[in-house]
Amino acid sequence: MAKKTLHHVPWRRFHDPKNNPKRPDVADVLCADEGADFIDICQKRPATGLKLKAAGSHWSLSDSTISDDSALETHWPDAGAVPLNTGLAVDMLQIISDPLFNFMAHTSPVAPDAAVQDPCLTSGASNCFFVHLKSGTRVYEAYSLLDGMAAAPTDLAKELNKKITRDPMIGPYSVPWGFMTLGGSAGQTVFGALTTGTHGGDYRQRPIADAVVAMHLVTDGGDHFWIERASSTIEFPIANDQKLKSIYGNLHPNVSFQIVRDNDLFDAVVVGVGRFGVVVSMVLRVVPQYCLLEHRRLTDWSLIKAMLKTPAHHHAFDTGVFFGSDAATDQAGFARRFGAVATAQNRFLQIAINPSPHLRDEHRVGVTQRWFHPNTAPEAIDPNTGDVRGRRERGIASGNPEGLPETAGTTASYSPPDTLGGSGSSSGNFLDHACSDGNFIAGIVREAAKEIEKIITDNAVTAGGIAAAAIALGAGAEVLAIASVCAVLAAVALALEALADAIDALGDASLAQTVQTTIDTIEDIPGVPQSIKIMLLRALVKMIFESQQKNHDYVAISYAVMDGHDYVDRSCFGNAESIEIFFDAARPDIYCAFVDAALAFEAAQEEQAGRFAAGYISLRYMLGSRGLIAPSQFAETVAIEISGLRDAKGSVPFIMNAVQLARDPMFRGLFHWGQFNPLTRPEVEALFDAPPGKNLTRWRHALQKFTRNGTLDGFSSAFTRNAGLEPF
Amino acid sequence: MAKLSGKWTLRAVGNDAGWQQRIFISGSDAHDGPHPMVLGTTIPHVEGNAINIIAQALNPDLNVWIDSLIQEAMNWDNSTGLQVTLSADDNPPYGDLDFNDLVVLCTAEDEPLASPLAGPRPDLTIPERFFKWRRVNPEQKPTPRKEKEKAKSKARPKKPVRPRRPR
Numbered sequence: 040m041a042k043k044t045l046h047h048v049p050w051r052r053f054h055d056p057k058n059n060p061k062r063p064d065v066a067d068v069l070c071a072d073e074g075a076d077f078i079d080i081c082q083k084r085p086a087t088g089l090k091l092k093a094a095g096s097h098w099s100l101s102d103s104t105i106s107d108d109s110a111l112e113t114h115w116p117d118a119g120a121v122p123l124n125t126g127l128a129v130d131m132l133q134i135i136s137d138p139l140f141n142f143m144a145h146t147s148p149v150a151p152d153a154a155v156q157d158p159c160l161t162s163g164a165s166n167c168f169f170v171h172l173k174s175g176t177r178v179y180e181a182y183s184l185l186d187g188m189a190a191a192p193t194d195l196a197k198e199l200n201k202k203i204t205r206d207p208m209i210g211p212y213s214v215p216w217g218f219m220t221l222g223g224s225a226g227q228t229v230f231g232a233l234t235t236g237t238h239g240g241d242y243r244q245r246p247i248a249d250a251v252v253a254m255h256l257v258t259d260g261g262d263h264f265w266i267e268r269a270s271s272t273i274e275f276p277i278a279n280d281q282k283l284k285s286i287y288g289n290l291h292p293n294v295s296f297q298i299v300r301d302n303d304l305f306d307a308v309v310v311g312v313g314r315f316g317v318v319v320s321m322v323l324r325v326v327p328q329y330c331l332l333e334h335r336r337l338t339d340w341s342l343i344k345a346m347l348k349t350p351a352h353h354h355a356f357d358t359g360v361f362f363g364s365d366a367a368t369d370q371a372g373f374a375r376r377f378g379a380v381a382t383a384q385n386r387f388l389q390i391a392i393n394p395s396p397h398l399r400d401e402h403r404v405g406v407t408q409r410w411f412h413p414n415t416a417p418e419a420i421d422p423n424t425g426d427v428r429g430r431r432e433r434g435i436a437s438g439n440p441e442g443l444p445e446t447a448g449t450t451a452s453y454s455p456p457d458t459l460g461g462s463g464s465s466s467g468n469f470l471d472h473a474c475s476d477g478n479f480i481a482g483i484v485r486e487a488a489k490e491i492e493k494i495i496t497d498n499a500v501t502a503g504g505i506a507a508a509a510i511a512l513g514a515g516a517e518v519l520a521i522a523s524v525c526a527v528l529a530a531v532a533l534a535l536e537a538l539a540d541a542i543d544a545l546g547d548a549s550l551a552q553t554v555q556t557t558i559d560t561i562e563d564i565p566g567v568p569q570s571i572k573i574m575l576l577r578a579l580v581k582m583i584f585e586s587q588q589k590n591h592d593y594v595a596i597s598y599a600v601m602d603g604h605d606y607v608d609r610s611c612f613g614n615a616e617s618i619e620i621f622f623d624a625a626r627p628d629i630y631c632a633f634v635d636a637a638l639a640f641e642a643a644q645e646e647q648a649g650r651f652a653a654g655y656i657s658l659r660y661m662l663g664s665r666g667l668i669a670p671s672q673f674a675e676t677v678a679i680e681i682s683g684l685r686d687a688k689g690s691v692p693f694i695m696n697a698v699q700l701a702r703d704p705m706f707r708g709l710f711h712w713g714q715f716n717p718l719t720r721p722e723v724e725a726l727f728d729a730p731p732g733k734n735l736t737r738w739r740h741a742l743q744k745f746t747r748n749g750t751l752d753g754f755s756s757a758f759t760r761n762a763g764l765e766p767f
Numbered sequence: 768m769a770k771l772s773g774k775w776t777l778r779a780v781g782n783d784a785g786w787q788q789r790i791f792i793s794g795s796d797a798h799d800g801p802h803p804m805v806l807g808t809t810i811p812h813v814e815g816n817a818i819n820i821i822a823q824a825l826n827p828d829l830n831v832w833i834d835s836l837i838q839e840a841m842n843w844d845n846s847t848g849l850q851v852t853l854s855a856d857d858n859p860p861y862g863d864l865d866f867n868d869l870v871v872l873c874t875a876e877d878e879p880l881a882s883p884l885a886g887p888r889p890d891l892t893i894p895e896r897f898f899k900w901r902r903v904n905p906e907q908k909p910t911p912r913k914e915k916e917k918a919k920s921k922a923r924p925k926k927p928v929r930p931r932r933p934r
Binding site: 400643646704 | 773816
């Protein structure tokens with residue numbers, strides 16, 4: 040048990056510029072690592088009159104984690120010796136209910152190496168395990184911890200093994216475990232991610248928040264609560280009341296401890312956006328570790344849009360998709376390589392769109408699909424290590440028993456060693472790749488320079504070349520207007536060669552820096568008409584997008600596929616902005632119109648103002664969440680993420696236009712609570728309080744209960760007041 | 768019932784019905800009430816925060832306007848902007864469910880729902896004479912131009928062979 044208060048320190052969000060913290064001077068930053076510490080802090084809060092707000096990794100791009108006054112930290116991200124509320128909380132063995140224990144002891148999970156079916160598509164108490172995690176645990180810490188539980192089982196696992204095999208270390212519960220779904224990056228704390236509505240693209244599953252089965256909440260004033268649902272697919276109470284009372288009942292003399300089993304209260308707190316207090320630990324349902332097969336193909340938006348608008352909607356992608364003139368050969372090769380897995384229904388769909396057009400109004404698209412894949416099939420095994428692919432590259436925690444180098448949260452996204460041109464996980468958005476190595480762009484720029492030199496030599500654009508792929512045939516009024524095309528192009532070629540050298544000279548530069556340098560250089564080439572610059576930038580942006588979304592197929596351990604974030608520190612300025620808007624996946628006409636409107640804005644700003652956005656539009660699908668104000672409100676929901684680098688002149692206008700569109704009553708998009716979220720009280724009420732659910736009213740009733748009818752307002756903030764996330 | 772918000776132009780783009788068709792607007796700033804619709808009828812500048820539109824057809828036997836079923840579909844057109852198509856099927860529940868008795872195209876008039884690309888655009892194309900149709904790799908299929916030329920040469924009648932003059 041430890042507490043530490045930092046005084047007068049800057050408070051910075053992960054994606055903010057390092058020299059421009061969101062809050063330059065916070066008087067008190069309170070850090071703690073145990074429930075009792077948090078209770079003590081919250082118990083003393085009302086007397087101070089200062090507001091509090093819990094935060095973890097500072098990954099959120101919204102202001103939802105920003106306190107009016109003091110900060111309460113579960114995982115203070117800056118270097119320094121402060122307590123972190125990370126790792127396993129009280130072992131489940133000490134709190135588990137007898138009915139749940141007995142059920143688990145009589146219903147062994149399928150061993151990961153024997154699994155032939157996706158373990159993530161069921162939600163009951165069988166074929167799973169329960170872990171009690173502290174809320175400040177980062178997602179990558181959690182997945183590596185779970186994956187290492189074959190060698191280091193929890194006390195609950197040992198006791199269950201003992202019941203089954205009489206040996207605590209050997210048995211069906213001494214296996215690696217995994218999350219059922221994850222977002223595209225894993226630097227967030229587990230609770231920070233799920234309480235703001237974070238999700239993956241696993242369209243047959245609910246978001247991450249729905250894997251939580253119990254929470255320990257400390258409220259303003261110090262009263263604390265163990266919260267479970269009253270009814271769920273688990274069918275048993277998670278914890279035993281007497282055990283809970285003996286562990287948590289006497290943590291502090293001046294506060295009360297209550298056990299609450301109520302669906303609405305649970306569903307309010309789990310996506311509570313930090314308004315209820317601080318959740319210090321939670322119990323998560325996890326499944327036997329598994330592998331995923333990821334399949335990605337490039338095509339065009341017009342084709343994908345037509346598929347989405349068929350009666351099958353996004354289920355038109357339930358089986359593998361292949362495009363182009365070689366689709367049949369491609370599909371046959373895929374089937375030969377992956378066999379029955381490839382013909383099964385997949386579980387994941389992401390559609391990443393290049394905002395910059397080519398051939399006038401077409402857009403390149405990378406379609407990513409994933410299937411469950413058995414751990415033991417040859418494709419899952421790394422030929423160099425004999426281990427499951429991706430485990431050693433992405434999942435080794437510090438202090439592991441084999442003494443392997445730590446890789447969780449420290450390495451670049453996984454790329455299969457024996458896949459030619461494999462470009463790694465498709466997970467995440469442009470933000471997740473913004474800090475990845477951008478030096479590959481030098482090669483693209485050199486290729487473009489060579490092509491331009493060829494155009495000068497031939498006095499023609501070569502079919503099948505880079506320029507031809509981006510430029511449409513037509514009257515060419517802009518080109519004809521130029522007196523000497525070749526002289527202009529010669530200047531461009533020279534500038535591109537110099538740019539490629541400059542990118543090489545940057546060394547280990549981030550993608551963000553490199554893209555921006557490229558855009559700036561081309562915009563600054565003297566004497567080149569704007570129309571030629573636009574054509575050139577569109578060609579380059581298309582090439583960069585295609586290199587990031589190129590065709591690939593590979594298998595790796597679940598988290599190596601799902602977590603696409605590059606953790607290598609390249610002093611990336613991380614100066615990025617992102618929004619995520621949620622729509623009903625059953626109305627592709629509406630969300631495709633939204634995407635098209637955003638794309639039209641980008642084309643217009645390129646053509647009319649010479650401004651380019653550097654970013655992606657990404658569509659991912661999921662089932663609706665039980666969380667009362669979770670943004671994934673629809674039975675089947677699509678999340679449209681629009682992100683970009685702030686320093687590219689067109690990025691912020693592009694994103695802000697999308698914000699304006701999403702807020703228009705014709706679109707009525709729901710915003711992710713953890714990304715830029717401008718929604719005001721009337722908008723939140725219109726979006727979340729429609730009958731018959733009246734979800735916001737129910738959420739507010741829950742908040743009234745946990746704030747003594749609104750009298751304790753320590754966790755209120757400018758953000759929650761603006762959004763109407765208040766008890767009344 | 769369909770709902771619109773903002774400023775819109777409504778135009779009947781389909782009318783394949785035996786009965787007389789109209790729409791009934793409510794919630795607009797200045798266009799509330801019935802509007803008879805035949806192919807081409809246009810109602811510009813329909814504005815309001817919560818415009819409701821129902822389609823109706825006149826039952827000639829009863830001389831009563833009956834609410835039709837409406838399907839709505841949204842679309843973005845780069846040359847105009849956001850469009851909502853309202854397709855009505857009259858005389859429910861006895862209709863034929865072809866939803867073509869009245870089709871009204873609603874086009875947004877103001878930003879951000881009007882297209883920023885609606886005006887003239889720079890011609891970012893390249894004239895064909897600057898385009899070199901040649902294979903860049905051996906696996907590439909013949910280019911359209913070659914195919915075109917091949918087709919042209921096949922179609923071209925053979926030159927008649929002039930008989931040689933006897934020496």
